Amino acid sequence: MNVLTGRQLGRALLARQHLLARTGREPAELIHHLGGLQAQAVPQPPYLGLLSRIDGFTPERLTALLEQRAAVRIALQRGTIHLVTAEDCLTLRPLLQPVLDRALRSTYGARLAGLDLDALGAEARALVEAEPRTFQQLGALLAATRPDRDPAALAQAARCLLPLVQVPPRGIWDRSGPAAHTTAEAWLGRPLERAPALDDLVLRYLAAFGPATAADLQKWSGLSRLGPVLTRLASRLVAFRDEHGRVLHDLPEAPRPDPDTPAPVRLLAPFDNLLLSHADRTRVLPEEYRGRVMTQNGIVLGTLLVDGLVAGTWRLTGGQEVAVRPFTALRPADEQAARAEAQRVLDFAGGGGTVRFEPVDGER
Structure with a gap:
């Protein structure tokens, strides 16, 4: 495998x-x-x-x-x-x-x-x-x-x-x-579906969030005991292991790009499901940053992605300012890209306003 x-x-x-x-x-x-x-x-x-x-x-x-x-x-x-x-x-x-x-x-x-x-x-x-x-x-x-x-x-x-x-x-x-x-x-003006298929839910999850373990699927949905569903679907899926030996399930034709594929800088929304849909979030959220993104009172902040990983947080205030807070110093090209993404948010919110980079911890 x-x-x-x-x-x-x-x-x-x-x-x-x-x-x-x-x-x-x-x-x-x-x-x-x-x-x-x-x-x-x-x-x-x-x-x-x-x-x-x-x-x-x-x-x-x-x-x-x-x-x-x-x-x-x-x-x-x-x-x-x-x-x-x-x-x-x-x-x-x-x-x-x-x-x-x-x-x-x-x-x-x-x-x-x-x-x-x-x-x-x-x-x-x-x-x-x-x-x-x-x-x-x-x-x-x-x-x-x-x-x-x-x-x-x-x-x-x-x-x-x-x-x-x-x-x-x-x-x-x-x-x-x-x-x-x-x-x-x-x-x-319509009734709920009488007999929706749980199998379809699992396949849809893998299409958007895979490859994934049974624990990942359960984390995303909140449902339990989904292992038997994955077993039933095994002939329609492919299996891998992660670096910890856990079995990952996936759709055969789903994209699995080369790991060296460039990942552009992005600003993820607060509460984005990219961060909430796996039991192991480290594929995008380094564990050392988890507590800075997910607060004790259940808030999930907007996050800055650099090279495919969370590297900071950001917020839009009153439609007039985007404040970006990197966790570590950014390369000039990444800061320029983050600034462009922040300006894109301001334009979406109605134009005007300013982009502000908050100092990295220890640089005040």
């Missing part, structure tokens, strides 16, 4: 994520390919995630998808909010229901003990389909008939029991709004 180095894995991942070369694909097509974009923070991450991957991308192209109900924001992988196409919402939500069930039991189980969850779900569905509600509003309404229960726990139970989408203007670039919810069925 051939061994793939960390650099080979990194180049394969960047190629599949369109971070070696930007694509001209339509936003909806790329969102589908990526299995969605993490979108719990609003509104920047999905927009900036597409900007880093698509030539000529403008905010209006994603805003139109949200307003036309061709894309939605809904809790999916790992129980977190993702922006996905309407079709993927109807397919992925049933497949990932076990993730939401587990979250409900582990976080709110004691506060919901003895509660008729079927009745709660039916009442919550009627309330949000009558008009979109925030969780604060929904919890208060559900608690009116259950005065001995915690309204926040009731609202979160509804979030796990029902496929709740956040309706615009929530998540719209330069607008946003309160996180008001209705059901996917009501918003899209």
